[in-house]
Amino acid sequence: MPELPDVEGFRKVLESCAKGKIIQRVDVRDTGVLHGMSTGQLRDALEGRRFTEPERHGKWLLARTGGPTLVLHFGMTGQLVCSHPDDAAEAHDRVLFTVARDRQLRYRDQRKLQGLWLADDESEVARLLERQGPDAMAVNRKEFEAALTARRGSVKTALTDQSVLAGLGNLLADEILWRAGLRPTRKAGDLTEDDCGRLYTHMRRTLRSAVAAGCVPPRDSWLTGHRDDPAPACPRCGNSLRRSRLAGRGTVWCPQCQ
Numbered sequence: 001m002p003e004l005p006d007v008e009g010f011r012k013v014l015e016s017c018a019k020g021k022i023i024q025r026v027d028v029r030d031t032g033v034l035h036g037m038s039t040g041q042l043r044d045a046l047e048g049r050r051f052t053e054p055e056r057h058g059k060w061l062l063a064r065t066g067g068p069t070l071v072l073h074f075g076m077t078g079q080l081v082c083s084h085p086d087d088a089a090e091a092h093d094r095v096l097f098t099v100a101r102d103r104q105l106r107y108r109d110q111r112k113l114q115g116l117w118l119a120d121d122e123s124e125v126a127r128l129l130e131r132q133g134p135d136a137m138a139v140n141r142k143e144f145e146a147a148l149t150a151r152r153g154s155v156k157t158a159l160t161d162q163s164v165l166a167g168l169g170n171l172l173a174d175e176i177l178w179r180a181g182l183r184p185t186r187k188a189g190d191l192t193e194d195d196c197g198r199l200y201t202h203m204r205r206t207l208r209s210a211v212a213a214g215c216v217p218p219r220d221s222w223l224t225g226h227r228d229d230p231a232p233a234c235p236r237c238g239n240s241l242r243r244s245r246l247a248g249r250g251t252v253w254c255p256q257c258q
Contacts, residue, residue: 002074004059004136004167005210010072010080011056014063014105017082018051021099023065030094033107033115042095045118046070051099057135058166060128068120071128075113081106136167137207144203145196148188155191155199156184157247168203170249171216171224176203178223178236183258184251227252 002010023046028039037045049065056062061080063070072080077092085104089096095116097105107116119125134143147165151158158164159173168176177184179202182195191199210216218225223241226232232241234254244251 001076001169001171002059002078003169003172003210003216004056004207005172005213006215007056007059007061007074007167008137008211009214010061010074011054013080013082014051014054014061017103018097018099018105019053020050021103022050023047023097023099025096025098027096027098028094029089029096030112032112033094033109035115035117037118042116042118045120046097057129058132058162059169060132060166062125068118069125071117071119071125072107073114073117075109075111075115077111078107078109078114081108131163132166133162133164134166136165136203137211139165141197141200144200145193148196148199149191151188153188154184154246155182155186155188156249156251158188160247160249167207170251171227172206172210174227174252175216175223176206178234178254178258179206181258184246184253223252223254 026043026046028042031039034042045068046065049067052064052066054061054063059073061072063072083104083106084102085098090108092110093106093108095107099105117128119128133147148158151164156173156177159168160170180199182199216224221235226235226241233239234241234257237254237256239254239256241252242255
């Protein structure tokens with residue numbers, strides 16, 4: 001599932017492929033990814049406009065045009081890719097934005113669990129994002145601690161709740177908790193000031209590394225690099241990792257280090 005680092009990568013794709021360029025043509029190959037608009041409405045709103053500086057909030061990408069804002073969410077399998085208009089469309093290319101003779105931005109998504117929205121103004125953008133908490137890359141420590149300790153459930157559930165903190169998914173939450181030495185079942189409301197400080201520090205460090213990689217990298221030194229092994233072992237202590245489910249999510253953790 002795309003998490004904050006992946007969506008930050010998609011923001012960079014949009015920036016490098018289409019920023020400053022006029023949207024010459026919009027081709028909708030599957031209306032199932034359009035929310036609250038028709039193909040004609042999307043074309044009328046965007047064709048002839050110019051993509052400006054894109055923004056990201058959590059797992060949402062805001063494609064600004066100086067007028068309407070195209071808002072994208074990538075669900076479980078979504079991607080944003082830069083292609084040549086003459087390249088054959090792939091099976092899961094849902095919407096194509098031609099921005100030059102040699103550049104075409106493509107929203108690609110196999111499962112179509114989310115998609116595209118159109119916001120006419122900033123109030124519409126705010127309405128679409130009203131249930132999102134502060135962005136995990138932008139939140140300061142005081143806001144982070146207040147949001148987390150106000151929750152009654154587990155710290156893992158709080159970290160992956162987008163209304164608490166926007167951008168963290170399953171892989172990042174497990175990685176951050178492992179680095180901070182905190183069990184995912186620990187109650188968020190029971191975290192001490194030191195716990196929150198350690199968690200915040202490791203969240204920032206993990207996000208910086210993952211954003212640089214464009215994903216949550218499966219490195220040998222990371223928990224993520226071992227969670228899918230047949231007999232996963234902790235890269236820190238060598239003990240067997242545990243697998244469990246927490247709030248319906250597959251969770252991996254080290255009973256020795258956490």
